[in-house]
Amino acid sequence: MRTRTYLVVLAACLSAFDAVAQEKETVPLTELSIEELLNVEVYSASKFAQKITEAPASVTIVTADDINRYGYRTLADILRSVRGLFVTYDRAYQYVGVRGFNRPGDYNGRVLLLVDGYRLNDAVFDTAAIGTEFLLDVDLIDRVEVVRGPGSSIYGSNAVFGVVNVITKRGRDVGGAEVSGAAASFHTYKGRATYGRQLENGAEVLLSASRYDSEGQDLYFPEFDDPATNNGVAQDLDRDKVDRLFAKASYGEFTLTGAFSERNKKVPTAAFATAFNDPRNEAIDTQNVLDLAHDKRISERLEIASHVYAGSYYYEGTYPYDDPPSLIVNKDKTWGNWWGLEARALTRLAGHRLVAGVEYQDNYRQDQKNFDIAPATTYLDDKRDSRRRAIYLQDEIAPRKNLLLNAGVRYDHYSTVGGSVNPRIALIVRPKDETAIKLLYGTAFRTPNAYELYYVDSVTSKRNSDLEPEEITSYEIAVEHQPRPNFRLIATIYRNDIRKLIDLTIDPVDDLLVYRNIGEVRSQGAEIEAEHAWTNDTRLRASLASQITRDQVSGDELINSPRRLAKLNYTAPLFANVLRAGAELQYTGSRKTLAGNTTGAYTIVNLTLSGLQLAKRLEISASVYNLLDRQYADPARPEHTQDVIPQDGRNYRLKLDYRF
Numbered sequence: 001m002r003t004r005t006y007l008v009v010l011a012a013c014l015s016a017f018d019a020v021a022q023e024k025e026t027v028p029l030t031e032l033s034i035e036e037l038l039n040v041e042v043y044s045a046s047k048f049a050q051k052i053t054e055a056p057a058s059v060t061i062v063t064a065d066d067i068n069r070y071g072y073r074t075l076a077d078i079l080r081s082v083r084g085l086f087v088t089y090d091r092a093y094q095y096v097g098v099r100g101f102n103r104p105g106d107y108n109g110r111v112l113l114l115v116d117g118y119r120l121n122d123a124v125f126d127t128a129a130i131g132t133e134f135l136l137d138v139d140l141i142d143r144v145e146v147v148r149g150p151g152s153s154i155y156g157s158n159a160v161f162g163v164v165n166v167i168t169k170r171g172r173d174v175g176g177a178e179v180s181g182a183a184a185s186f187h188t189y190k191g192r193a194t195y196g197r198q199l200e201n202g203a204e205v206l207l208s209a210s211r212y213d214s215e216g217q218d219l220y221f222p223e224f225d226d227p228a229t230n231n232g233v234a235q236d237l238d239r240d241k242v243d244r245l246f247a248k249a250s251y252g253e254f255t256l257t258g259a260f261s262e263r264n265k266k267v268p269t270a271a272f273a274t275a276f277n278d279p280r281n282e283a284i285d286t287q288n289v290l291d292l293a294h295d296k297r298i299s300e301r302l303e304i305a306s307h308v309y310a311g312s313y314y315y316e317g318t319y320p321y322d323d324p325p326s327l328i329v330n331k332d333k334t335w336g337n338w339w340g341l342e343a344r345a346l347t348r349l350a351g352h353r354l355v356a357g358v359e360y361q362d363n364y365r366q367d368q369k370n371f372d373i374a375p376a377t378t379y380l381d382d383k384r385d386s387r388r389r390a391i392y393l394q395d396e397i398a399p400r401k402n403l404l405l406n407a408g409v410r411y412d413h414y415s416t417v418g419g420s421v422n423p424r425i426a427l428i429v430r431p432k433d434e435t436a437i438k439l440l441y442g443t444a445f446r447t448p449n450a451y452e453l454y455y456v457d458s459v460t461s462k463r464n465s466d467l468e469p470e471e472i473t474s475y476e477i478a479v480e481h482q483p484r485p486n487f488r489l490i491a492t493i494y495r496n497d498i499r500k501l502i503d504l505t506i507d508p509v510d511d512l513l514v515y516r517n518i519g520e521v522r523s524q525g526a527e528i529e530a531e532h533a534w535t536n537d538t539r540l541r542a543s544l545a546s547q548i549t550r551d552q553v554s555g556d557e558l559i560n561s562p563r564r565l566a567k568l569n570y571t572a573p574l575f576a577n578v579l580r581a582g583a584e585l586q587y588t589g590s591r592k593t594l595a596g597n598t599t600g601a602y603t604i605v606n607l608t609l610s611g612l613q614l615a616k617r618l619e620i621s622a623s624v625y626n627l628l629d630r631q632y633a634d635p636a637r638p639e640h641t642q643d644v645i646p647q648d649g650r651n652y653r654l655k656l657d658y659r660f
Contacts (some may be wrong), residue, residue, distance in 0.1 A: 042146040044114070044165035045166035046394060046406065047154055047355055048303075048346050053390060054396075054435040056406040058527075060146045062284040064169070065451045067138055067572045068643075069582035071608035071623030071653065074138060075130040079164065082146050083529050085545035086565055087130070088586055088634045090645050091219070091238065092267050094285055095130035095173030098148070099494065100523050100561045104224035104637040105515070106505025110446055112151060112159040115166045116257060121158050122313035123336035123386075126449040128164070130397070132242050133263040133285045137192055139180060139245055142169045149494075150474045151423035153408040154392050156359070160472050161496070168248060171196035171204030186238070188214035203251040206368045212242040217648075221267050222639050234268035234615040236322040237279065242264075244543045255293045262286045271639045272460045278320040278382075280329060286314040295646035306343040312336065321459075329373045332457075336450075337365035354395040355408075360390050366450040379457045384450055387415045394424075403496050404428040412445075416453070417469050420445045431625040432481055438477040445469045445513045448502055452515040460639070461513040467516055470500045483632045486533045495524040504614030504638050513638055521558065523549040526600040538572040557592060560635040564601070573610075593635040602632035602650035617660070623653045 045055035052059050060082050072078050076094040080087045086097045090487035095108055104111075113120040113128035120135060121128050129135065134277050143308030144166050174196025216238025225232035245260040262283045270276040285475040293307035317332035342355030363386045370380040395406030406426040413419040422444035431437070448467035456463040476494040483489075500517040507514050525547025533539045544566040549558045566587035573580050584606050590598045610621035628648055633644035 002205060010032075010509055011248040015475075022049060028592040042145050042147070043117075043167075044163055046396065046408075047117075047148045047344065047357070047580070048353065050396075052611070053430075053480050053482075054404055054428060055147070056424065056438070056510070057151075057276070057430070057488070058148045058439060058440075058476065059198070060148075063147070064142050064173075067141060068621070069580060069608065070259045071582065071606065071610070071621065071625075071655075072138055074132055074364055075134045075144070075164075075166065077134075077142075078138070078144055079130060079146070080570060080586065081567060081584060082307075082641045083567060084148065084525075084547075084565060085146070085525050086562060088560060089131070089490075089647060090271075090637055090640065092265055093129075093133065094126065096128070097128055097560065097562075099496065099525060099545070099548040101161060101496075101558050102523075103501075103503060104559060104635065105513075107451075109158055110160040111156050112163045114168075114502055115254075115289075116162065116168055116291070117165065117293070118257070118289060118307070119340075120287075120289070120311075120359075121631060122311070123389050124313065124315075124334050124366050124368065124450045125336075126158055126446075127313075128158070129287070130223070132212060132240055133261070133287075135244070135259050135287050135289065135432045136166065136246060137208065137244055137262045138211075140168050140194070140206075140208055142173060149440060149448075149476060150422070150424065150442040150472055151411045152412075152420075152444035153442060153592075154355070154357075154394060154414045156390050157390070157414075157420075157445060157469075160446050160470075163534075165341060169196065169206060170198070170248070171206045171477045172198035173337060178657060180655065180657045182653055182655040183547075184653035185213075186214055186217045186648075188212075188653075201251075204249065206246070206248040208244075208246045210242075210244045212240070212244075212602075214238075214240045216240060216266070216268075217434045219646065221269070221646075223643075224270065224276045227251075234277050237266045237268035237277065237281065239264075239266040252301075253294055253296045255294070257289070257291045259285070259289050260400055268638040269640055269642060269645065272319060273321070273639075274318045275322045275327060280318050280320045282318050284316040286312075288312045303346040304344070305346075305388060306341065308339075308341040310337075310339040311494075312338075323551070324532065325522055329460075331369075331371055332368045332374060333367075334451075334623075335365050335367040336363065338363045351398055355394045357392050359388075359390040359392075361386065363450075368455055369449065379459070380455065382454050382531055384454060389413045402430040404430075413446050417447050418533065420447075420469060420471075432482060432615070436480045438476070440474070441480065442474050444472045444474070446502070448515070452502060462507070462510075464514050464516060467515060470498060470502050470517065471501075472495045479544070483593070486535075488531045490529040490531075491527070493524075493526045495522065497522050506638060518551075520552040521549060536573060539570070541569045543565070543567045559592045559594055562589035562591050562601075573611075578612065579609055582610065591635055593643045594638060597643055599635055599644055602630050603628075604630055604632075609635050617649070617658055618658075619657045621655045621657075623655075624650065625653070626650045628651035 019466035041049040042059045045057045068244040088095045107125045108128035109126035121375040147163040148451040151163040171347045177195045180192040190212045194208040196206040198204045219234045242263045246256045267281045291309040295305045313336040314334045321328045322414045340361030342359045366384040368382045371378040387600040390412045392410035394404045422443045427439040447469045478492040481489045498521040503518045531541045568585040571582040587603045590601045606625045608623040613618045629650040633646045635644045636642045
């Protein structure tokens with residue numbers, strides 16, 4: 001079945017290779033000047049290309065160069081480097097926090113994840129997968145656009161705290177064949193083979209396959225320190241294995257993209273009260289996507305775009321439970337299948353840039369099943385389907401040369417919870433050519449997903465089908481100042497008011513996990529960032545974020561919410577450009593845990609040396625992560641016995657790339 005899926009995706013992408021006309025030329029990011037690099041256009045804020053200073057949001061772009069120079073291995077590594085973002089890892093999945101908000105029990109459902117504009121949040125958990133379970137190999141990423149703030153006015157549900165759009169490379173960016181291999185700590189190995197080419201008629205094709213395999217490490221958890229549970233050591237239970245395929249073909253106005261990934265991860269934490277140190281404890285995640293996009297420029301004033309897509313997600317968890325005198329193995333399975341379409345038009349009339357669009361998605365399978373293998377007992381066999389429809393309109397107008405007004409609104413209707421209207425307004429003032437002041441207002445929402453509404457196993461959790469959508473209202477002032485072509489400053493202050501927050505709680509009556517709407521939360525803070533580039537391609541970026549997030553009823557600060565985040569990234573050529581160094585420092589402030597403790601603040605330093613050519617077309621890079629061997633931990637989630645989950649100490653990676 002899996003082999004058939006590989007072939008279908010690859011064959012479909014290659015069949016589109018024979019389609020229509022000519023694609024618009026763009027300049028690779030690696031060939032831009034210093035000034036252009038600091039003013040590169042962003043697409044994701046408005047669904048059309050615009051300068052960062054004109055986008056109705058605070059935006060960060062991470063390029064393929066950044067990924068190479070700093071040795072980023074996953075999308076989580078990329079997001080961890082971005083101002084105001086942090087990542088939590090529970091040794092099974094990684095979860096992104098935005099501006100102090102990362103709730104235990106949330107599966108990244110408050111961030112919308114896109115690949116080339118295609119929605120990746122699945123149809124059951126609404127998960128934005130950012131760890132090794134992410135659909136793509138990071139070597140295929142051209143850039144990542146991180147758009148902060150509510151984006152429901154053009155994207156709908158899940159675009160609560162931000163939108164992350166991963167833009168993939170094209171055939172011309174590879175320009176032939178390349179193979180890559182990496183060896184890292186914890187018996188970790190990765191291999192990739194990629195072919196990309198642009199033909200004389202303008203057609204392009206990109207094909208790639210990769211495998212990642214890590215044995216992981218033995219982990220000690222003091223909560224299980226007993227001879228009956230291997231003295232608290234989870235042995236050979238950190239293994240992570242991923243297979244990926246990606247194909248992209250374009251010709252003229254059409255682009256067809258297909259991708260497949262399957263990840264098998266051992267779970268060492270004994271989550272959900274499972275048996276500790278049992279090798280059967282594991283999670284399997286499988287994703288497939290297929291997207292056909294069409295972009296056409298009708299005239300200087302009119303562009304149209306559309307795409308039709310299909311996707312699937314499958315999850316299988318194995319949970320062994322001690323139930324003397326025997327051991328019971330429980331299976332948890334999820335199937336999500338969907339298809340959808342979107343069409344939009346961009347017009348330029350009398351100083352207006354008007355975007356209008358419609359969307360439809362049919363989640364025709366949202367199945368969840370939970371059962372014991374022996375004796376055979378079924379606790380959940382829930383089969384659902386749902387649909388969403390949307391229409392949106394956005395207008396950008398320049399009433400004066402130094403004034404830009406961006407206003408938009410979107411209506412969504414979900415078959416499960418009804419309708420939602422969400423506006424966004426941005427006023428961008430330029431008192432000087434080098435300065436932009438953005439006044440931003442918007443609302444967003446997140447519908448309860450099928451897992452939150454309907455999941456029950458009668459052992460650890462129960463359902464709450466009365467959940468309502470959570471809502472957010474956001475206010476932000478951002479100042480972007482570029483006193484010199486190679487120097488930029490950004491400062492923002494913001495406030496997010498969240499109502500009907502969907503939160504995973506423990507019912508004191510029966511000690512079962514249940515999702516509830518728990519009231520109101522306010523998050524407010526300020527961020528500052530400076531970026532400087534020199535003529536020898538040396539770059540420095542530093543940022544500081546300060547925020548506080550409180551429950552408005554109790555006045556308590558939220559769990560897993562650091563008050564301070566600091567980032568520093570520095571890259572420079574060494575030894576007459578023979579080598580390049582990329583160093584980063586990441587500070588995360590202390591965070592409250594579910595037990596009322598704090599994790600303590602920590603600073604991580606990573607170092608990567610890249611660019612050394614051992615032979616013609618062969619390039620090597622070496623990275624040291626957590627260089628100072630800092631011992632630190634992330635807050636655990638409600639399904640864990642532990643209060644904190646330990647993270648990796650100092651570890652290494654050696655990577656080789658060969659281009660034919």
